[in-house]
Amino acid sequence: MLERMGNPPPRIAETSSGILNSVGLQNPGIDYFIEHNLPWLKEQNTVVIANIAGGTHDEYYEIARRLDATDVDMIELNISCPNVHEGGIAFGTSCMGVENITKLVRRATSKPLIVKLSPNVSDIGEIAAAAEASGADAISLINTITGMKIDIKTRRPLLKNNTGGLSGPAVLPVAVRMVWQAAARVSIPVIGMGGVATWQDAVEMLLAGACAVQVGTANFTDAYAPLSIIGGLDNYLNENGFKSVREIVKKVEIWQ
Amino acid sequence: MPYYQDDYKIEENDTSNSSCFDIQVYCPEIANAAKAGQFVHIQCEGKILRRPISICEIDKKAGTIRLVFDIRGDGTRWLSKQEEGAFLNILGPLGNGFNLNETAKKALFVGGGMGVPPLLEAAKAFKGKADAILGFKCIDNSMLIDDFNDVCSKVIVMSDDGSLGEKGFVTSLLCDRITKNKYDVVYSCGPTAMLKSVSEITLENNIACFVSMEERMACGVGACLVCACKVKENDKEAYKHVCKDGPVFNAKEIVW
Ligand SMILES: Cc1cc2nc3c(=O)[nH]c(=O)nc-3n(C[C@H](O)[C@H](O)[C@H](O)COP(=O)(O)OP(=O)(O)OC[C@H]3O[C@@H](n4cnc5c(N)ncnc54)[C@H](O)[C@@H]3O)c2cc1C
Ligand SMILES: Cc1cc2nc3c(=O)[nH]c(=O)nc-3n(C[C@H](O)[C@H](O)[C@H](O)COP(=O)(O)O)c2cc1C
Ligand code: FES
Numbered sequence: 001m002l003e004r005m006g007n008p009p010p011r012i013a014e015t016s017s018g019i020l021n022s023v024g025l026q027n028p029g030i031d032y033f034i035e036h037n038l039p040w041l042k043e044q045n046t047v048v049i050a051n052i053a054g055g056t057h058d059e060y061y062e063i064a065r066r067l068d069a070t071d072v073d074m075i076e077l078n079i080s081c082p083n084v085h086e087g088g089i090a091f092g093t094s095c096m097g098v099e100n101i102t103k104l105v106r107r108a109t110s111k112p113l114i115v116k117l118s119p120n121v122s123d124i125g126e127i128a129a130a131a132e133a134s135g136a137d138a139i140s141l142i143n144t145i146t147g148m149k150i151d152i153k154t155r156r157p158l159l160k161n162n163t164g165g166l167s168g169p170a171v172l173p174v175a176v177r178m179v180w181q182a183a184a185r186v187s188i189p190v191i192g193m194g195g196v197a198t199w200q201d202a203v204e205m206l207l208a209g210a211c212a213v214q215v216g217t218a219n220f221t222d223a224y225a226p227l228s229i230i231g232g233l234d235n236y237l238n239e240n241g242f243k244s245v246r247e248i249v250k251k252v253e254i255w256q
Numbered sequence: 257m258p259y260y261q262d263d264y265k266i267e268e269n270d271t272s273n274s275s276c277f278d279i280q281v282y283c284p285e286i287a288n289a290a291k292a293g294q295f296v297h298i299q300c301e302g303k304i305l306r307r308p309i310s311i312c313e314i315d316k317k318a319g320t321i322r323l324v325f326d327i328r329g330d331g332t333r334w335l336s337k338q339e340e341g342a343f344l345n346i347l348g349p350l351g352n353g354f355n356l357n358e359t360a361k362k363a364l365f366v367g368g369g370m371g372v373p374p375l376l377e378a379a380k381a382f383k384g385k386a387d388a389i390l391g392f393k394c395i396d397n398s399m400l401i402d403d404f405n406d407v408c409s410k411v412i413v414m415s416d417d418g419s420l421g422e423k424g425f426v427t428s429l430l431c432d433r434i435t436k437n438k439y440d441v442v443y444s445c446g447p448t449a450m451l452k453s454v455s456e457i458t459l460e461n462n463i464a465c466f467v468s469m470e471e472r473m474a475c476g477v478g479a480c481l482v483c484a485c486k487v488k489e490n491d492k493e494a495y496k497h498v499c500k501d502g503p504v505f506n507a508k509e510i511v512w
Contacts, residue, residue, distance in 0.1 A: 005494065006495055009482075009483070009484040009485070010471070010472045011472070011484055012305070012473070012474050012482040012483075013472070014303065014304060014305050019305060021480070021482055023480070023481050026495060168304050219475065220305055220480070221303075221305070222261075222345075223261045223347060224261065
């Protein structure tokens with residue numbers, strides 16, 4: 001809600017097929033965002049989703065309430081950031097935590113509410129079901145997996161925050177599995193992300209049960225990655241006689 | 257500020273200097289848009305993150321930029337093996353570059369090690385009027401001395417071990433130079449410890465100072481917020497970002 005400085009650098013480390021980040025939700029606060037960033041975003045002719053995080057329940061409520069009065073299109077409730085000491089993931093790792101925060105924010109806004117889930121849990125299906133039962137209009141997953149990298153020369157963690165969130169191709173199989181498990185438990189839309197870098201990865205996500213796919217880390221390697229993914233996806237659909245991505249959502253044929 | 261991402265050809269690979277790799281890349285759009293002090297972000301095979309390398313020289317007529325680098329790990333090792341005719345996927349030009357509105361003034365360039373190449377294009381802008389102090393570990397690590405002699409009035413070369421030029425750190429001579437010569441502005445790039453001393457010395461002597469900083473990066477365009485650099489803003493500490501607000505900062509701003 002208020003400005004967050006974020007964590008000290010280094011905030012990024014490369015790992016085998018992945019990256020660890022520890023940005024720590026640096027942002028200028030909700031009022032600054034609404035006044036200075038949102039107008040520009042709205043001019044970009046696209047759907048604007050505000051990803052929100054607070055340090056306390058009250059802050060989450062208040063951020064959502066203020067955004068409700070703006071022309072933000074949707075709100076994504078971030079209860080899965082591994083890089084902040086208060087809030088973030090603390091609300092997202094138990095069913096009770098997810099229920100409480102989702103119900104509260106639901107009361108603060110009538111905008112479409114996406115709840116972003118953490119992979120750092122033991123039963124993602126239960127968490128997904130809790131979000132749906134508490135009023136989420138959609139769920140998105142996965143946020144990053146908590147990880148660590150140590151510099152063996154200095155014997156210190158590479159990240160100043162010691163730990164960070166793992167993303168990129170390394171997490172794709174975990175993400176696909178969790179999307180599949182979550183999609184099996186809910187009837188609201190599932191947005192799949194985590195390691196998607198190619199159109200083939202996106203097809204996997206859709207087959208597992210995602211009805212939309214987000215691309216994060218791949219943009220760092222290739223700024224055109226999302227465009228290549230869309231192009232490849234179109235070809236795949238054409239070649240296989242599908243008219244829309246909808247026709248492949250959740251169509252993985254599970255071995256019995 | 258426009259930037260481009262494409263595959264660009266290595267036009268020339270100068271292997272005459274044993275202390276660094278020295279390539280010319282044909283990238284007319286980037287060369288045309290580039291300013292002294294900016295950098296490019298280079299995809300290295302098998303790596304998720306691009307590697308930031310400063311633009312050492314810009315030839316807008318020929319459509320080329322010169323990149324000078326050294327091997328520090330897997331990414332730069334791969335880069336060093338790319339030969340003439342090979343293509344590099346480059347994103348750029350990125351960053352703010354040096355503010356060169358002051359070319360009428362008396363300038364001193366202070367470079368240490370791999371911090372020397374990023375200063376060359378800026379030194380050229382002073383049309384032979386600027387001075388330079390270039391510091392290297394030893395004679396085997398020296399580079400670009402002839403290039404600086406061609407474009408500067410006086411160039412002092414130093415080495416930590418005395419194997420080349422004067423023995424000692426660049427900062428040991430800096431005090432002396434700036435009291436004897438009335439410099440209006442100092443531009444510096446090199447190891448952080450050196451930049452910190454340069455900034456302290458110039459501050460004490462009331463001389464404007466601009467430093468080019470390094471931090472680990474992902475997007476390179478100001479979106480992901482990983483490349484944090486701590487600054488003082490209105491008496492408050494905050495993180496700015498090296499890729500977008502920098503790499504060149506007013507030395508006064510930096511919290512070392
Ligand atoms: C704005 C800017 C300009 C630069 N200009 C030059 C230049 O002109 N010539 C040159 O030789 N080097 C330059 N560097 C440093 C260069 O980016 C690193 O040496 C390089 O990224 C190392 O990659 P690697 O895979 O070889 O090393 P590794 O240590 O294996 O890299 C691991 C990760 O750490 C990052 N990293 C490691 N060292 C640095 C560093 N010093 N700065 C930023 N990221 C780092 C890498 O990009 C990579 O993401 C510049 C850095 C910045 C930020
Ligand atoms: C640098 C960086 C910053 C991120 N910041 C946020 C954030 O502010 N809020 C959030 O919900 N997720 C954040 N994430 C997580 C991503 O949105 C995404 O869930 C995760 O990286 C997995 O997808 P990917 O592999 O495609 O990147 C961030 C990820 C990275 C790499
Ligand atoms: S590298 Fe992404 S903000 Fe600087």
